Amino acid sequence: MSDARTVLVTGGVGFIGSHVVDALLDAGIRVRVLDCLLPAAHAGAPDYLDPRGDYVFGDVRDPEVVARCVSGVDAVCHQASMVGLGTDIRDLASYVLHNDVGTASLLEGLGKAGFAGRFVLAGSMTVYGEGRYRCATHGVVVPPPRAAERLAAGDFEPVCPLCGASLSAEAVPEDAPVDPRNVYAATKLHQEHLCASFARETGIVATALRYHNVFGPRMPRDTPYAGVASIFRSALEDGRAPAVFEDGEQRRDFVHVRDVARANVLALTGPPAPGVFNIASGRPRTVGDLARALASAAGPEAPAPEVTGRFRLGDVRHVFASTARAARVLGFSAREDFDAAVAEFARAPLRDPIEARAGARTGG
Numbered sequence: 001m002s003d004a005r006t007v008l009v010t011g012g013v014g015f016i017g018s019h020v021v022d023a024l025l026d027a028g029i030r031v032r033v034l035d036c037l038l039p040a041a042h043a044g045a046p047d048y049l050d051p052r053g054d055y056v057f058g059d060v061r062d063p064e065v066v067a068r069c070v071s072g073v074d075a076v077c078h079q080a081s082m083v084g085l086g087t088d089i090r091d092l093a094s095y096v097l098h099n100d101v102g103t104a105s106l107l108e109g110l111g112k113a114g115f116a117g118r119f120v121l122a123g124s125m126t127v128y129g130e131g132r133y134r135c136a137t138h139g140v141v142v143p144p145p146r147a148a149e150r151l152a153a154g155d156f157e158p159v160c161p162l163c164g165a166s167l168s169a170e171a172v173p174e175d176a177p178v179d180p181r182n183v184y185a186a187t188k189l190h191q192e193h194l195c196a197s198f199a200r201e202t203g204i205v206a207t208a209l210r211y212h213n214v215f216g217p218r219m220p221r222d223t224p225y226a227g228v229a230s231i232f233r234s235a236l237e238d239g240r241a242p243a244v245f246e247d248g249e250q251r252r253d254f255v256h257v258r259d260v261a262r263a264n265v266l267a268l269t270g271p272p273a274p275g276v277f278n279i280a281s282g283r284p285r286t287v288g289d290l291a292r293a294l295a296s297a298a299g300p301e302a303p304a305p306e307v308t309g310r311f312r313l314g315d316v317r318h319v320f321a322s323t324a325r326a327a328r329v330l331g332f333s334a335r336e337d338f339d340a341a342v343a344e345f346a347r348a349p350l351r352d353p354i355e356a357r358a359g360a361r362t363g364g
Contacts, residue, residue: 002116004055006030007231007268008073010106011039011080012062016122016211017349018048019261020077024225025052027265034060034069035080037096046351048218066109066117075118075268078106081191083184085225092183093135099187100194116204120267121195123208123276124188125172125253131319133167135160137216138327143167147180156246158317163240169251169318171284174210174276176326192276201320212280215255215290216341217348232294232305234350242295245315248307252322253280256336259347263332264323270331277326284320293339295344305314338359 007024011017011359024031031052036059049055064239070076082098103121110119128217143158152155155362180186192208199206232242235289257317263279266286291305326332 006032006033006073007031007075007077008069009035009077009079011078012053013042013046013049013055015216015220016222016257016260017079018050018218018306019045019216019257020079020177020264021053022222023258023261024077024268025050027269029269032073034065036060038082039107042351046218047248052175061097061105061169062123063105063109067105067113069105070109070113070115073115073117075108075120076115076336077120077122077264077268078103078112078191078195079122080154081122081188081332082360095183099184100190103129103191107194111202115360116180116202117197118268118272119199119204119206120210120264121191121206123136123192124185124281125210125212125278125313125319125321126182126185127178127180127189127192127210128131128172128176128319129181129185130158130316131171132172132176133158133160133162134168134170135165135167137165138162141167142177142179146317147312148313151246151313154247154309154312156250156311156317168319171282171320171322172278173322176276181284181316184351193217199274206219207267208276209260209267209272210321211254212253212278214257214260215254216258216345219345219348219350221350221352228252229290229294229345230292230350231347236294236298236302236346239303240293241306243310244288244291244305244307245312245327246317247289247308247309248286248291249303250287250315251284251320252290253281253282253284254338255281255334255339259334259336262335263326263330264314266330266332273329277330277332278321278323279332280321280323281336281338282321282323283334283338285338290342293342296325298341
């Protein structure tokens with residue numbers, strides 16, 4: 001077991017970060033939390049914060065705040081991030097500032113403090129781009145980004161770049177080529193590179209947990225930055241049919257936030273595990289499956305999902321995880337039952353950020 005006694009959790013007020021904080025505190029570990037309460041994600045400090053934590057409300061890009069927060073900590077769990085696809089390319093600078101510059105500022109502060117503990121990064125499966133595909137003739141291939149013309153015609157499936165044949169989607173292992181296809185994904189990959197470089201320079205253990213589609217209580221309400229589970233859940237709460245993009249057959253791995261929190265605790269307290277790990281349920285489902293499950297759990301009066309055929313160029317078709325490495329090295333496997341977790345989520349309150357109330361464009 002690790003000798004971590006005090007863990008700094010950045011972004012520890014947010015959806016995933018707050019569950020990590022709770023899990024660490026329940027394990028008897030002291031926790032310091034740094035969160036800037038970004039208005040796009042928070043309408044002030046939420047009421048679910050565990051009073052056992054030590055909370056600092058400040059920006060990870062502020063050197064003085066970072067110096068205060070890293071002093072005396074034995075491990076760092078870096079959850080702070082601007083998430084989702086956003087609205088359009090005008091979000092590019094915000095993603096880079098919050099994700100890349102924020103991570104660089106944190107690492108610089110740790111270097112100045114002589115930090116020698118363990119570092120766990122909240123990574124993302126978006127770094128893979130499209131998932132893993134196999135052509136019957138050419139084996140494993142990497143399809144190019146889907147063309148707008150094909151998407152508009154309702155032709156959603158990637159094809160072999162060599163022969164144009166149909167492909168079979170497979171679980172993505174951690175050693176698959178990275179191919180970020182939107183701004184958020186690019187910043188998450190850069191975060192991994194920054195942390196790996198810091199680890200090589202300092203000799204610390206750095207672990208990147210590539211989260212797949214996380215859902216559960218404390219998700220933010222429907223914004224352009226929320227995950228698809230929150231978007232569907234928000235629609236149902238408002239009496240609207242969940243709008244399912246493409247044909248609803250795109251496959252993802254929906255993993256519960258409590259499982260993700262447990263994976264972080266294992267990475268922080270178990271045997272040292274440098275490198276990257278998929279954190280997922282290991283049981284892929286379609287986006288349409290999720291929409292139908294949420295509508296069913298919401299009750300008989302809930303509207304059925306509507307398959308719209310709409311698409312976003314930044315989206316990918318199928319991406320789901322191989323969880324073998326996380327099971328073997330971290331000792332992690334998901335425990336939460338999907339149907340029970342969806343039923344819980346269908347009743348859970350959603351966090352209402354300031355921008356959602358005001359109808360503003362920006363988010364986090």
